Amino acid sequence: MEIFFDTLSKSVLFSNISESEIKKMLVCLKASYRKYSKGGMMIWEGDKVSEVGILLYGTARSLKNDIDGKTIIVTMIEPSNFIGILLACSQKRKSPVSVQASQEAYAVFFPIEIIIEGCSKRCNCHKILMKNLLAGIAEKAMVLHDRNDCLIKSSVREKIMTYLLTVSKDQGSKKISIPLDRSSMAEYLNVERSSLSRELSKMKRDGLINYKKNYFVIF
Amino acid sequence: MEIFFDTLSKSVLFSNISESEIKKMLVCLKASYRKYSKGGMMIWEGDKVSEVGILLYGTARSLKNDIDGKTIIVTMIEPSNFIGILLACSQKRKSPVSVQASQEAYAVFFPIEIIIEGCSKRCNCHKILMKNLLAGIAEKAMVLHDRNDCLIKSSVREKIMTYLLTVSKDQGSKKISIPLDRSSMAEYLNVERSSLSRELSKMKRDGLINYKKNYFVIF
DNA sequence: CAAAAAATGTTGCTTAGGCAACATACCTCC
DNA sequence: GGAGGTATGTTGCCTAAGCAACATTTTTTG
Numbered sequence: 001m002e003i004f005f006d007t008l009s010k011s012v013l014f015s016n017i018s019e020s021e022i023k024k025m026l027v028c029l030k031a032s033y034r035k036y037s038k039g040g041m042m043i044w045e046g047d048k049v050s051e052v053g054i055l056l057y058g059t060a061r062s063l064k065n066d067i068d069g070k071t072i073i074v075t076m077i078e079p080s081n082f083i084g085i086l087l088a089c090s091q092k093r094k095s096p097v098s099v100q101a102s103q104e105a106y107a108v109f110f111p112i113e114i115i116i117e118g119c120s121k122r123c124n125c126h127k128i129l130m131k132n133l134l135a136g137i138a139e140k141a142m143v144l145h146d147r148n149d150c151l152i153k154s155s156v157r158e159k160i161m162t163y164l165l166t167v168s169k170d171q172g173s174k175k176i177s178i179p180l181d182r183s184s185m186a187e188y189l190n191v192e193r194s195s196l197s198r199e200l201s202k203m204k205r206d207g208l209i210n211y212k213k214n215y216f217v218i219f
Numbered sequence: 220m221e222i223f224f225d226t227l228s229k230s231v232l233f234s235n236i237s238e239s240e241i242k243k244m245l246v247c248l249k250a251s252y253r254k255y256s257k258g259g260m261m262i263w264e265g266d267k268v269s270e271v272g273i274l275l276y277g278t279a280r281s282l283k284n285d286i287d288g289k290t291i292i293v294t295m296i297e298p299s300n301f302i303g304i305l306l307a308c309s310q311k312r313k314s315p316v317s318v319q320a321s322q323e324a325y326a327v328f329f330p331i332e333i334i335i336e337g338c339s340k341r342c343n344c345h346k347i348l349m350k351n352l353l354a355g356i357a358e359k360a361m362v363l364h365d366r367n368d369c370l371i372k373s374s375v376r377e378k379i380m381t382y383l384l385t386v387s388k389d390q391g392s393k394k395i396s397i398p399l400d401r402s403s404m405a406e407y408l409n410v411e412r413s414s415l416s417r418e419l420s421k422m423k424r425d426g427l428i429n430y431k432k433n434y435f436v437i438f
Numbered sequence: 439c440a441a442a443a444a445a446t447g448t449t450g451c452t453t454a455g456g457c458a459a460c461a462t463a464c465c466t467c468c
Numbered sequence: 469g470g471a472g473g474t475a476t477g478t479t480g481c482c483t484a485a486g487c488a489a490c491a492t493t494t495t496t497t498g
Contacts, residue, residue, distance in 0.1 A: 072371075086360050086364065089353055089354070089356075089357035090354070090357035090361050091354075093361060116349075116350050116353065117346070127337065130335075130349055134308055134349075134352065134356065135309070137356050137357055137360060138305060138309035138310075139309060141356060141360035141363060142305065142312060144360060144364055144367055145305065145315070147367060148366060148367055148370065149315065151367065151370040151371065151409065152370065152409050154409070154486085155454075156454080156455070169313070181476090182475070182476060182477090183475080190371050190373070191455075192456050193475095193476085194455090194456080194458085194476095194477080194478080194479090195454085195455050195456065195457095197476060197478075198455085198477080198479085199455090200477090201477070213464090213475090213476090373456080373484095374484075374485090375485070400445070401445070401446060401447090402446095410485075410486085411487070412446085413446095413447080413485090413487075414484085414485050414486065414487095416448075417448075418485090419446095420447070420448080432445090432446090432494085
């Protein structure tokens with residue numbers, strides 16, 4: 001698993017920890033490495049999750065079955081992202097999503113208890129680890145918060161504007177490039193792609209914004 | 220502030236910590252107590268927040284100004300609830316909401332750094348504190364997740380069903396009592412109260428659910 | 439218990455936006 | 469360059485659900 005070491009050290013969980021420290025920690029964290037073939041399941045809907053994972057290679061996605069059976073994708077997971085951090089931290093709760101490898105993938109898992117409780121050796125990096133874990137969840141929560149913020153708006157226009165303003169605050173400019181194409185943006189805002197396009201046109205016409213591809217200017 | 224000690228010890232932050240320990244900790248946590256009159260602001264939209272608070276008395280609400288200026292209420296905060304936990308933990312971010320006392324209120328704030336870094340005395344309760352903080356955020360994140368789950372549904376019926384099923388899982392029964400009245404439920408699901416009532420009737424008629432007041436049965 | 443107030447339900451009207459179908463622009467690779 | 473593919477934009481039609489106004493039920497309180 002050495003080859004994925006870089007990915008691991010880029011993760012939020014191990015930020016601000018030196019490579020040599022990480023290597024030491026991997027042992028006391030009871031790291032367990034797992035390989036998945038395309039379509040393999042890392043977490044099943046309904047599981048109780050007591051490990052937090054980090055994707056090392058490949059991509060994964062979290063998905064759930066809608067009431068009427070169709071599958072919807074909740075998030076995309078990239079190398080060095082967390083897997084199941086929310087679940088692992090909130091414990092009691094059963095997973096509302098499944099996590100599936102979208103291609104061949106490798107991941108490493110750590111029992112959450114060891115991160116929280118610290119190992120018997122009490123290496124002082126555990127404090128940093130814990131801090132990183134906290135930052136990781138806070139970040140997840142913020143992502144959820146931001147989407148909520150868009151979703152609670154009643155009109156398509158307000159949803160778009162809220163989204164653009166959030167990105168704008170984030171990038172500290174009224175000229176922004178967004179990370180989503182129209183389809184993804186529509187999905188994120190929970191509107192029809194065509195309705196999104198329609199409203200974007202109107203907003204441009206009304207002099208609220210300008211845009212080309214994924215570059216936007218807010219007036 | 221002694222009189223609010225009970226409230227404090229009921230908070231998630233201090234769960235599993237004995238009263239005597241809490242008293243000791245309050246000192247090294249650099250607790251700062253604040254009083255607010257009705258309408259007083261605990262956090263202003265745009266603030267950077269570096270303290271996590273706990274409401275001791277009264278009620279507060281987090282609110283934000285909509286794009287077109289009208290104020291919307293995001294959450295209600297009750298005694299022993301956290302104030303600004305997400306913000307304090309994710310740090311860099313400026314607050315997207317203001318927090319306002321809806322009546323005369325008391326609160327206590329702790330610099331988040333001290334909780335995370337531990338105080339100089341290294342009292343061993345800090346580990347528990349940190350664990351509690353983690354649980355607190357994870358819980359917040361879950362709340363956000365659950366609402367998202369409802370909001371991303373396209374029809375009123377699906378939103379209702381998703382909400383009811385989540386509560387049902389939570390209470391471990393198909394017969395549930397929900398904590399929201401119709402208006403709040405409508406607000407939570409981001410639909411019109413009348414549309415909610417209409418759809419509930421239809422769902423009853425269609426034999427999907429039964430209900431009376433805030434008691435629901437899912438078939 | 440009666441009256442007032444609050445919560446919930448009902449219903450006609452209207453419209454934003456979902457849906458489908460097609461148009462245009464943009465990319466890429468032979 | 470052109471052929472195929474993908475991303476984006478446009479438009480007519482139609483329905484779900486917003487809105488307003490009123491009805492009924494439940495709760496409060498004097």
